[in-house]
Amino acid sequence: MKMLWRLFACFFKIGLFTFGGGYAMISLIENECVDKRAWITHDDMVNVTVIAESTPGPIAVNAAAFVGYKQKGFWGALVATLGVVLPSFVIIFAISSFLERFLEIRWVASAFRGVRAAVGLLVLDAAVRMIAKMKKDAFAVVILILSCAGVLAVDVLSLRVSTVFFVIAAAVVGLIVFGVQRAVKGGGKG
């Protein structure tokens, strides 16, 4: 019981004090759970980062569920996840009730016109960072260019095609290529 409470408090603090989420959170989690408390090892932390990048959803939730599970099984994972999500939830819910009226104030509206110019840059920046880290073989580059061109076409032509469609199509292509490669290898052996 005490451990559950400590997990909750630790991840509540992490949820409250990391701005921008994702990777900012990874370093704070490492500091709190590896260095200070030794709940998990540094190798565990590297593993969970890899898993977080290869599974869907917020990295913070992945990391909280992992650390919580290591300490206290399912309930530990649940409590840690609740802890990391709760601060955002409360803050955004509080903001949501007055946000639209707030945005109507003249100088706030001006500020947000400026901010909108920056948001696209942040999204672009995230893509550039991910491209820098990605393995750049021909297959990956072709898929990247096709999905980028496809999504741009959907936007420009205002088509109603969900981006999920592109992710699923890529998954299918990945499996087909995998199947063909295996068949070719199998054929070579026989």
Next chain:
Amino acid sequence: MIYLELFLGFLQVGCFAFGGAYAAIPLIRDVVLSYGWISEDMLADMIAISESTPGPVTVNLATYVGASQGGLLGALVATFAIVLPAFVILLLITALFRNLLKYPAVQALLRAMIPCVIGIILATGLWMIWRTAFGAPSALSPDWRTVGLTAALAALWFGGKAILRKTGRKAPSPVWLLLTAAVSGVLIWGV
């Protein structure tokens, strides 16, 4: 039934957003625009607010959209839905399939899906920049002040990061870019 729609919409985002917050933004944009929940401008404002408030950007966006459509219950449903897939998948991997990510078939899937997600993020970033500066493609209406501001911010941000990297310092927080943009906005469009 708005709660069911919120649940399914954000569950879909939670299932397909590989690679953190910015992978989720194109998917969230899809869902909120196709249901007509919030406008493109409002979404950009919310992304900025989510970056400048604590916690995961995705969770913040889900909470806001949920709250705007269905009050407290809507916020709870949307947040629950976006967190659920990550939680379940992580438990499955840690508890049952420790080597799931090492299977060749799973590797093959990821090798195709990750570049695809990066392509989607790239397209979304380019599109958001274009749309803010030049308007919708059906009604081109360039806003030259926004065009100038975007170019200046891009030079400042990407140039600044390159210089910091050269001198061996850490990349600045995105909050600095957003603050600079907000102050510039007040200076350009007035109080």
